Amino acid sequence: MKKCLLFLIGMIGVPCLICVIVCGISPELSIGQGERNMKNCRMGKNVLIEIDGLYKQLDVEEYVLGVMAGVVSPDYEEEALKVQAVLVRTNILKEMQERGTKDAEDIPYQYLTVEERKRIWGERQYDKYEKKMERAVVDTAGKVLQAEGNLILACYHEVSIGKTASAKEVLGEDISYLQSVESNRDVEAKHYMNLVEYSWEEVANYISEYKNDKQEKNIQEKENDSKDRRVEIQIEESSENGFVKKIKIAENVYTGEEAMRMLHLPSMNFYVEEKEEGVRIVCLGKGNCMGISQYGANCMAKDGKKMEQILDYYLKNVSLKQYKEL
Structure with a gap:
């Protein structure tokens, strides 16, 4: 609920x-x-x-x-x-x-x-x-x-x-x-489609903030040694209508809901475009x-x-x- x-x-x-x-x-x-x-x-x-x-x-x-x-x-x-x-x-x-x-x-x-x-x-x-x-x-x-x-x-x-x-x-x-x-x-x-753009540093910071497990925090601290370091983001599974089920971020796999909360996205329906300076995320809908x-x-x-x-x-x-x- x-x-x-x-x-x-x-x-x-x-x-x-x-x-x-x-x-x-x-x-x-x-x-x-x-x-x-x-x-x-x-x-x-x-x-x-x-x-x-x-x-x-x-x-x-x-x-x-x-x-x-x-x-x-x-x-x-x-x-x-x-x-x-x-x-x-x-x-x-x-x-x-x-x-x-x-x-x-x-x-x-x-x-x-x-x-x-x-x-x-x-x-x-x-x-x-x-x-x-x-x-x-x-x-x-x-x-x-x-x-x-x-x-x-x-x-x-x-x-x-x-x-x-x-x-x-x-x-x-x-x-x-x-x-x-x-x-x-x-x-x-107005909010049918939303565009979110982050630098790689912002992505790394969001990941770090989301971590609760001590072991994961240690991993993330190593990843953050270089603030400009590119973070791998790969959607591994989506539903027929585009709702993300599994997504790999850095070395970890998350659910679509976890990624939505981690990256402060308006919905679980999104796709990712990686750029040299950061990432562009296009979201459809707002809410669950x-x-x-x-x-x-x-x-x-x-x-x-x-x-x-x-x-x-x-x-x-x-x-x-x-x-x-x-």
Whole structure:
């Protein structure tokens, strides 16, 4: 779960019922009647978090709001933000459930306080963006995704390579709801293709920083005796769609994920061009490319698709349910 994350009910009544029938995801409980806000949509389940040196108990819904600010653009469409709220809530509760914890330090997300949100969004935009994020959380209050009675690994990423990747392709494990689907409009995204260039000295430094094992550190110290020394980088195995599985860097073989983290790359889908003065790395997509493409979800929302339809398109054979039912 953590790897996917370092590296994932809106309208009520007849319109919603029609949407549910069309898309196949079936929310079983309505959110409730009357005006809803962050104060009256609490889950009653808390996360323990340290803020400004003090430990506080935050309701899961409030915690979801603070996490949302750091993982999705507030400029996205309302339905896309609802999708994100469901994904984040599912992952938070899955971690709490499986790890038997309520400590924020054990949950692979960063919570942004009100002051941090103001700093990121700017004072002038804060009220507008805060209301959008709150509405997404409130309108999906308590809603999570499950498959076969269990909370799912709710993977998401910023931009795909034009189609999402299956869990089999990226993790080497077949997960029924994480299958590859077309996400064609992602190729229009700003971060669809990223070019990274490093000098050989920078490559050597990144390798050295990544090392944890003492023996490997000693090897790397020898390699760094000459800062201008060329480092051999050879991709040994890639998937059909270009996701790196094995790559040789200097004298060691790493997984694509390890190389992505080591060299600070935006995705595991890349190829390498060696030059005299350094290396050029061309990356496609941003993130783990599994599950829901945030860019693709926003495009669907712009086209009028509802949250349930977006979830149903990207994630196969999952159900949208109220958490207290699980």
